[in-house]
Amino acid sequence: MATIREKGYSHWDGALVERKLPWWPITRTGIQLAFRRKHFKFFFSVSFLPAVVFLVGIYISERIEDFKFMIQGSENLIKINPAFFKTYFTNDFLLFMMVMLLVFSGAGLIADDLKHNALQLYFSRPIDKKDYFLGKAAVIFFFILALTLVPGLVLFVMKLVFSGNFKLLTSYPWLLPAIIGYSALLTVFFAFYTLLLSALSKNRRYVTILIFAIYIFSDVVYGITFGIFRSPYVALFSLKANFQQAGAVIFGQRLPYAYPGYLSFLVLFGICAVSAAVLHRRIRGVEVIK
Amino acid sequence: MTAVIETRNLSKWYGNVLGLSDVSLGIEPGITGLLGPNGAGKSTFMKLLTGQLKPNIGSVSIFGRRIWNDFGTFAKIGFCPESDAFYEEISGLEFLTGLLSFHGFSKAEVRARAAKALDIVGLTGDKDRKIRGYSRGMRQRVKFAQAIAHDPEIIILDEPLSGLDPLGKRKLIHLIKDYRDQGRTVLVSSHVLPEIEAMTSHIILIHQGKILAQGDIHYIRDLIEAHPHVISIKCGDPRGLAAKFVNEPYVLKILFGSSGDSLVVETHKRDAFFGRLNQVVLESALRVEEITSPDDNLQAVFDYLVGK
Numbered sequence: 283m284a285t286i287r288e289k290g291y292s293h294w295d296g297a298l299v300e301r302k303l304p305w306w307p308i309t310r311t312g313i314q315l316a317f318r319r320k321h322f323k324f325f326f327s328v329s330f331l332p333a334v335v336f337l338v339g340i341y342i343s344e345r346i347e348d349f350k351f352m353i354q355g356s357e358n359l360i361k362i363n364p365a366f367f368k369t370y371f372t373n374d375f376l377l378f379m380m381v382m383l384l385v386f387s388g389a390g391l392i393a394d395d396l397k398h399n400a401l402q403l404y405f406s407r408p409i410d411k412k413d414y415f416l417g418k419a420a421v422i423f424f425f426i427l428a429l430t431l432v433p434g435l436v437l438f439v440m441k442l443v444f445s446g447n448f449k450l451l452t453s454y455p456w457l458l459p460a461i462i463g464y465s466a467l468l469t470v471f472f473a474f475y476t477l478l479l480s481a482l483s484k485n486r487r488y489v490t491i492l493i494f495a496i497y498i499f500s501d502v503v504y505g506i507t508f509g510i511f512r513s514p515y516v517a518l519f520s521l522k523a524n525f526q527q528a529g530a531v532i533f534g535q536r537l538p539y540a541y542p543g544y545l546s547f548l549v550l551f552g553i554c555a556v557s558a559a560v561l562h563r564r565i566r567g568v569e570v571i572k
Numbered sequence: 573m574t575a576v577i578e579t580r581n582l583s584k585w586y587g588n589v590l591g592l593s594d595v596s597l598g599i600e601p602g603i604t605g606l607l608g609p610n611g612a613g614k615s616t617f618m619k620l621l622t623g624q625l626k627p628n629i630g631s632v633s634i635f636g637r638r639i640w641n642d643f644g645t646f647a648k649i650g651f652c653p654e655s656d657a658f659y660e661e662i663s664g665l666e667f668l669t670g671l672l673s674f675h676g677f678s679k680a681e682v683r684a685r686a687a688k689a690l691d692i693v694g695l696t697g698d699k700d701r702k703i704r705g706y707s708r709g710m711r712q713r714v715k716f717a718q719a720i721a722h723d724p725e726i727i728i729l730d731e732p733l734s735g736l737d738p739l740g741k742r743k744l745i746h747l748i749k750d751y752r753d754q755g756r757t758v759l760v761s762s763h764v765l766p767e768i769e770a771m772t773s774h775i776i777l778i779h780q781g782k783i784l785a786q787g788d789i790h791y792i793r794d795l796i797e798a799h800p801h802v803i804s805i806k807c808g809d810p811r812g813l814a815a816k817f818v819n820e821p822y823v824l825k826i827l828f829g830s831s832g833d834s835l836v837v838e839t840h841k842r843d844a845f846f847g848r849l850n851q852v853v854l855e856s857a858l859r860v861e862e863i864t865s866p867d868d869n870l871q872a873v874f875d876y877l878v879g880k
Contacts, residue, residue, distance in 0.1 A: 289601075289754070289755035290753065290754040290755050291723075291754040291755065291756065293723060294681075294723060296677075296678070296681060298675070298676035298677065299676045299677070299678060300676060301674075301676050304674065306673075307670050307671075307673035307674055310670075310673075311659065311662070311666075311670050314662075314666075315659060315661055315662070318661055394659060398655070398656055398657045398658055398659075399653060399655040399656075399657050400657040400658070400659075402619065402622075402624055402651070402653045402657060403651075403653065403657045403671065403718070404674075405623075405624045406622040406623065406624055406646065406649065406651040407646060407671065407674040407675070408643035408644075408646045408647055408674055408675065408676075409643075409674055410641070410643075
């Protein structure tokens with residue numbers, strides 16, 4: 283005969299907060315964990331070096347008479363215009379440091395969950411796959427925007443402050459949207475790129491190598507194929523070249539490679555689309571069939 | 573009692589591999605043991621119950637509501653997975669507060685609940701230590717803590733006792749029984765049959781994706797007609813006792829123990845045998861030291877049903 287058990291507990295009667303950002307706990311944990319990694323704070327700080335140098339450049343550009351002895355013949359280099367911002371956003375060092383930050387903050391985002399079977403902990407709670415992806419992607423958004431949009435806006439505002447007028451704004455009204463647009467492009471691309479690679483392995487070390495190697499190797503492939511074919515189109519193999527080409531289009535500058543700029547957008551968005559498809563397949567309720 | 577968890581024609585397959593086939597059952601409050609060999613479909617069943625997997629056919633209802641994509645119902649379930657599912661670099665307290673944040677509690681409530689859950693599992697002193705430094709038993713306990721921290725009405729535990737020392741096992745079994753006594757529904761899977769026996773006599777036996785049996789273990793045992801009951805009797809005169817049963821039609825076999833002080837009887841009518849045994853003992857003033865049924869336990873039922 284079955285035992286009749288009476289409900290001997292009562293539930294908490296406080297109000298539950300309706301979470302507008304259900305993915306936020308995932309993001310917060312991801313950011314916290316990144317800052318706990320060895321040497322991460324150092325790399326993160328060093329990543330702001332270009333921003334500091336460009337900020338000094340803006341200051342000098344407004345005190346050109348005071349620094350004339352330093353910049354003889356180099357006045358054109360510190361003209362504050364869209365080219366100046368394009369140079370900041372597409373410089374090799376900044377892109378390299380972004381990849382380094384992805385290695386530290388992004389390699390384990392999904393790989394660690396796959397390794398520990400943590401997906402079942404997430405998906406048995408009130409969040410879905412979309413929230414999971416958003417939470418993980420937002421970690422990348424945080425770090426890449428910290429190196430692109432935030433310094434870009436600071437440089438823009440500081441130019442207005444140092445010059446004491448709105449000439450930059452009135453001369454180049456599309457510059458602010460360009461800063462936001464290029465930052466968004468880099469952020470979205472790097473989020474897909476990192477999450478894709480992180481979802482391909484359970485081993486964080488392999489993912490670290492992949493993130494770094496694919497970025498470098500794509501440039502090497504470009505160098506080799508250009509040496510053989512002498513075609514500018516082979517620059518499409520290089521992630522860095524595509525960023526620089528897309529950056530030139532967005533900031534309205536002369537294209538560094540002799541092929542239509544939209545092709546670089548196609549390559550970058552194509553990689554994002556493939557990443558989304560792979561992620562959709564990789565992240566699901568996992569059942570081990572032995 | 574009404575079933576808290578109900579499944580109807582529940583089926584799940586992965587490509588050509590069958591995970592679960594046509595499972596229709598109800599699970600009532602109390603502890604229910606989920607038994608089955610590796611690959612039987614236990615984990616698939618648990619993931620379907622917790623809404624992590626979408627059934628190919630059929631449905632799962634929790635308190636009358638379909639679980640798939642119903643996040644309100646997710647909050648009523650606490651799930652403790654079998655494998656370690658941790659970020660090693662965070663502390664036990666951070667692990668719990670992070671997971672509790674998904675439920676919509678205020679920050680203060682999250683902290684209070686995490687602290688309470690860690691206290692229940694005896695990890696208060698280690699709450700700020702990184703999980704990397706936890707022993708296997710501590711990891712099991714923190715996993716259990718995350719399953720109960722949001723005060724769920726249904727607790728689903730996948731191999732919760734593995735890795736615990738005997739004392740830890742005893743404490744956890746006690747804790748699980750406490751939840752049962754509060755009227756909650758607990759579903760526990762285990763490969764170790766005595767562990768399930770220590771918690772409940774109510775089982776679901778699953779094999780090759782199908783439910784072989786569900787209900788009280790002794791009742792299920794009685795239903796297995798193909799295998800006679802084995803009864804062992806330790807007494808002063810086993811041969812004299814055997815003589816009284818030799819002519820009984822329901823006795824199929826009598827064996828004598830090697831030590832000479834016991835006999836083992838096989839019968840397909842257990843009630844009739846025990847009725848006669850009572851009579852014989854009273855009539856002959858026989859001194860019986862021990863009566864046991866070696867096959868009236870989970871292991872025997874398990875073996876019979878899976879055809880070992």
